[in-house]
Amino acid sequence: MSKNGFSSxxxxxxxxxxxxGSPTRADGPTETHYQIASGLYRRLTSGEFLLTSNPLYxxxxxxxxxxxxxGAADIITHPETGADTFYNNTVxxxxxxxxxxxxxxxxxxxxxxxxxxxxxxxMTPFQLLTDDFICYDPTETTxxxxxxxxxxxxxxxxxxxxGKDCNSGHYRAVWRVANPRLALKKAPRPGSKGTGIFxxxxxxxxxxxxxxxxxxxxxxxEHLFLSTLEALRTEGLPTDYIRKDIPxxxxxxxxxxxxxxxxxxxxxxxxxDKKIVGKSFIRIFNDRINVQEEHGGRNVxxxxxxxxxxxxxxxxxxxxxxKHSVQTFAPGIKYIDGxxxxxxxxxxxxxxxxxxxxxxxxVAQMYMNRLFSIANLSQLEWDTINSQSDTIQSFTNVFVQExxxxxxxxxxxxxxxxGAQ
Numbered sequence: 261m262s263k264n265g266f267s268s269x270x271x272x273x274x275x276x277x278x279x280x281g282s283p284t285r286a287d288g289p290t291e292t293h294y295q296i297a298s299g300l301y302r303r304l305t306s307g308e309f310l311l312t313s314n315p316l317y318x319x320x321x322x323x324x325x326x327x328x329x330x331g332a333a334d335i336i337t338h339p340e341t342g343a344d345t346f347y348n349n350t351v352x353x354x355x356x357x358x359x360x361x362x363x364x365x366x367x368x369x370x371x372x373x374x375x376x377x378x379x380x381x382x383m384t385p386f387q388l389l390t391d392d393f394i395c396y397d398p399t400e401t402t403x404x405x406x407x408x409x410x411x412x413x414x415x416x417x418x419x420x421x422x423g424k425d426c427n428s429g430h431y432r433a434v435w436r437v438a439n440p441r442l443a444l445k446k447a448p449r450p451g452s453k454g455t456g457i458f459x460x461x462x463x464x465x466x467x468x469x470x471x472x473x474x475x476x477x478x479x480x481x482e483h484l485f486l487s488t489l490e491a492l493r494t495e496g497l498p499t500d501y502i503r504k505d506i507p508x509x510x511x512x513x514x515x516x517x518x519x520x521x522x523x524x525x526x527x528x529x530x531x532x533d534k535k536i537v538g539k540s541f542i543r544i545f546n547d548r549i550n551v552q553e554e555h556g557g558r559n560v561x562x563x564x565x566x567x568x569x570x571x572x573x574x575x576x577x578x579x580x581x582x583k584h585s586v587q588t589f590a591p592g593i594k595y596i597d598g599x600x601x602x603x604x605x606x607x608x609x610x611x612x613x614x615x616x617x618x619x620x621x622x623v624a625q626m627y628m629n630r631l632f633s634i635a636n637l638s639q640l641e642w643d644t645i646n647s648q649s650d651t652i653q654s655f656t657n658v659f660v661q662e663x664x665x666x667x668x669x670x671x672x673x674x675x676x677x678x679g680a681q
């Protein structure tokens with residue numbers, strides 16, 4: 261078929277849409293070679309065409325001629341030689357903050373920068389959540405953010421104009437206009453035990469500002485597991501850990517509230533070693549913290565927690581039981597004893613559900629041209645993504661083994677371009 265200068269054809273079960281009029285020579289690449297190369301380039305760079313003037317052209321095309329499609333994808337995404345648009349458009353847009361109607365809002369944030377950093381530096385999902393690091397733009401001036409902060413030079417009465425960030429040794433927003441392929445540098449976050457995204461300023465300011473761990477847990481479900489609290493609601497979990505900041509005599513408490521709070525409240529302790537004070541995000545390393553409950557119920561006084569999960573929930577979580585001391589609470593109900601945010605992050609980072617969530621995001625981009633948060637997909641779009649279940653599970657299996665973000669993007673792009681891995 262041809263429409264508006266584009267043509268489409270089938271390779272295996274996959275439709276490739278490409279630019280017509282591509283070069284064909286008896287001693288060189290055929291039009292099909294160019295179509296495959298350009299189709300792969302477009303999938304990995306958010307619709308950009310592979311032009312003959314592109315310095316990657318000959319390298320990508322030679323790999324396609326040799327049927328080394330992963331080699332072609334590696335050239336396109338390689339942090340030293342690859343296309344700027346893979347980092348500037350594809351990865352950044354896919355992980356950008358969005359509002360409810362799926363439009364991007366504000367500057368790209370430090371969570372995005374950390375995920376970009378994971379792709380660039382071949383970090384694993386485990387490192388992304390559990391290492392305490394920041395990706396920053398070294399081209400920023402000393403008056404800007406993106407550097408380690410010396411709190412002694414901060415004016416707490418005027419933090420934004422004092423030339424320092426008043427952020428207790430942490431960083432705030434780190435993204436600027438500079439090309440992230442060249443600019444993003446991975447650096448340790450000083451003075452912190454380390455939990456990666458969970459100790460970023462963006463995560464803390466978005467999900468901890470209300471002073472409760474529940475907003476954080478909701479964000480975990482939506483942003484990391486691409487699920488909802490409703491999907492994770494379950495009966496059979498113990499009510500012993502429910503905190504009494506919601507009155508037990510609330511009419512809907514037993515029939516509705518408890519289904520979420522039985523699992524959420526048991527995990528709150530993991531978040532008690534961080535808090536927000538004004539514009540500052542602080543990691544606290546004390547063993548015991550006093551939390552006052554509004555309705556006079558039991559206080560949570562330390563950072564220990566229990567990660568409860570039912571068989572139903574574990575279809576979403578995908579807990580790697582081999583890497584944790586998992587105990588049985590009741591038939592169909594298990595739990596993991598933990599201490600602190602670092603251990604909680606480790607449980608999440610080791611889970612299959614986290615890996616599957618990343619795969620779904622990339623499949624949505626490659627298959628549905630959705631560049632923003634999958635949490636905002638419509639029911640029709642969810643049905644479409646669910647139709648790719650076998651493909652998603654297959655790539656999740658590979659991702660769990662390889663632990664490589666950049667290679668995952670390449671594999672999925674190759675699959676949806678030529679029907680091969």
